[in-house]
Amino acid sequence: MNAYMASVVEQVKKRNAGEPEFIQTVEEVFHSIEKVVEAHPEYEKAGLLERMVEPERAISFRVTWVDDAGKVNVNRGFRVQFNSAIGPYKGGLRLHPSVNLGIIKFLGFEQIFKNSLTGLPIGGGKGGSDFDPKGKSDREVMAFCQSFMTELHKYIGADTDVPAGDIGTGAREIGYMYGQYKRLTGLYEGVLTGKGLTYGGSLARTEATGYGLLYLTAEMLKCNGKDIAGKTIAVSGAGNVAIYAIQKAQQLGGKPVTCSDSTGWIYDPEGIDVALLKEVKEVRRARLTEYAAARPGAQYHQCAAGSNVWTVKCDIALPCATQNELNLEDAKALVANGCFAVAEGANMPTTMEATEYFQANGVLFCPGKASNAGGVATSALEMSQNSERLSWTFEEVDSKLQGIMVNIFHSLDDAAKKYGMEGNYVAGANIAGFLKVAEAMTAQGIV
Numbered sequence: 001m002n003a004y005m006a007s008v009v010e011q012v013k014k015r016n017a018g019e020p021e022f023i024q025t026v027e028e029v030f031h032s033i034e035k036v037v038e039a040h041p042e043y044e045k046a047g048l049l050e051r052m053v054e055p056e057r058a059i060s061f062r063v064t065w066v067d068d069a070g071k072v073n074v075n076r077g078f079r080v081q082f083n084s085a086i087g088p089y090k091g092g093l094r095l096h097p098s099v100n101l102g103i104i105k106f107l108g109f110e111q112i113f114k115n116s117l118t119g120l121p122i123g124g125g126k127g128g129s130d131f132d133p134k135g136k137s138d139r140e141v142m143a144f145c146q147s148f149m150t151e152l153h154k155y156i157g158a159d160t161d162v163p164a165g166d167i168g169t170g171a172r173e174i175g176y177m178y179g180q181y182k183r184l185t186g187l188y189e190g191v192l193t194g195k196g197l198t199y200g201g202s203l204a205r206t207e208a209t210g211y212g213l214l215y216l217t218a219e220m221l222k223c224n225g226k227d228i229a230g231k232t233i234a235v236s237g238a239g240n241v242a243i244y245a246i247q248k249a250q251q252l253g254g255k256p257v258t259c260s261d262s263t264g265w266i267y268d269p270e271g272i273d274v275a276l277l278k279e280v281k282e283v284r285r286a287r288l289t290e291y292a293a294a295r296p297g298a299q300y301h302q303c304a305a306g307s308n309v310w311t312v313k314c315d316i317a318l319p320c321a322t323q324n325e326l327n328l329e330d331a332k333a334l335v336a337n338g339c340f341a342v343a344e345g346a347n348m349p350t351t352m353e354a355t356e357y358f359q360a361n362g363v364l365f366c367p368g369k370a371s372n373a374g375g376v377a378t379s380a381l382e383m384s385q386n387s388e389r390l391s392w393t394f395e396e397v398d399s400k401l402q403g404i405m406v407n408i409f410h411s412l413d414d415a416a417k418k419y420g421m422e423g424n425y426v427a428g429a430n431i432a433g434f435l436k437v438a439e440a441m442t443a444q445g446i447v
């Protein structure tokens with residue numbers, strides 16, 4: 001890394017000690033854009049990288065709510081408004097016990113480049129809380145969401161910052177938050193995306209991240225003389241992204257044989273039964289043991305070191321659960337088993353060492369900021385529909401999504417070729433995403 005970039009990384013490490021995921025993502029992005037930064041010496045004088053790694057605003061707040069036993073609970077809420085150079089801040093809200101400021105900053109930083117790649121006018125932001133919706137009653141979840149929004153509403157708006165769902169934040173949580181926003185502000189505006197269809201949501205938003213992942217994967221394979229049809233696919237996760245990735249993979253003729261949650265994983269050699277998976281996860285909100293109990297041919301395994309979905313023989317791997325869930329050992333197992341393509345549904349699920357191993361072994365590898373951008377892209381389409389006060393059909397949204405994902409693949413493929421790194425889609429995604437933001441920041445002066 002050149003001296004300017006190395007000094008910025010040093011500063012990031014010093015200023016953000018204790019935030020390993022954030023440091024990891026900054027290093028990963030910088031690793032890819034070195035040639036671009038060298039071609040633009042004016043960036044250094046303008047302090048462009050120093051500005052880019054510092055959020056425009058990071059808000060941390062107390063969220064107080066009362067549980068069903070009458071006990072007062074205190075959680076910590078966050079919203080990081082990272083970069084608004086190309087549009088209003090946009091990015092999801094994660095509700096998970098592991099959430100802290102560093103996690104939200106890592107996700108917010110990734111979001112800047114992802115949103116840029118969509119070609120739509122959306123800046124980067126992210127938020128959430130260390131609240132765990134798992135095991136809570138609907139009333140407890142509502143109490144939390146209302147309290148969370150009571151503080152958050154001061155900082156968001158349809159033209160300033162538009163949050164969406166993420167881990168732990170699905171249709172139910174978005175509904176409670178939207179209701180509270182409306183009650184507090186009196187505004188019926190598109191301040192959140194992922195809304196229900198009866199109050200401003202977009203058709204195909206629920207499916208968008210998983211479907212988009214498969215549209216991009218299909219294009220990546222096509223451009224490399226391959227096809228999804230007939231391929232065995234390992235998927236991790238059993239949430240929004242994983243479920244609709246599995247569904248679209250089946251529609252394209254592939255055979256997903258695995259899924260997982262935070263306690264265990266399923267190997268179903270006949271192919272995952274999506275209707276059953278939806279029933280267990282979306283309706284019953286239950287564990288995957290219930291999937292195995294209802295499906296005699298499926299095997300259930302507990303998650304443990306060396307026991308995960310990546311040990312299953314497959315052609316394509318789609319990590320769709322969470323960050324750093326696919327490490328070097330997993331990558332070695334996948335390559336040894338003949339896996340030839342990996343596309344990330346989750347954000348940063350593959351460690352840097354595993355990514356490098358895939359690339360060194362000729363595996364087609366697409367990073368999440370490109371391959372899972374279908375969710376935020378469709379969120380931006382939801383914003384457009386809200387502004388127009390119109391609703392588009394499923395087919396209209398789905399075909400726009402497909403076009404966006406194909407374009408994303410070509411923009412990163414072209415960027416990689418232009419900078420002499422053909423086939424390196426990680427570099428291509430970072431370069432293409434970065435250039436647009438850098439240009440907009442430069443045009444807008446030192447702010």
Ligand code: NDP
Binds near residue numbers: 237241261263322345
């Ligand atoms: P969900 O909450 O719907 O599902 C997450 C799934 O991953 C669950 O099955 C969950 O299991 C599992 N999981 C979560 N944490 C862990 C962990 N530490 N170890 C193992 N499994 C875990 O989230 P989404 O599907 O929405 O999000 C999945 C990923 O995709 C995240 O990285 C998210 O940031 C990313 N993403 C999501 C988008 C969206 O539109 N939803 C858009 C772009 C990216 P369990 O049920 O046990 O918690």
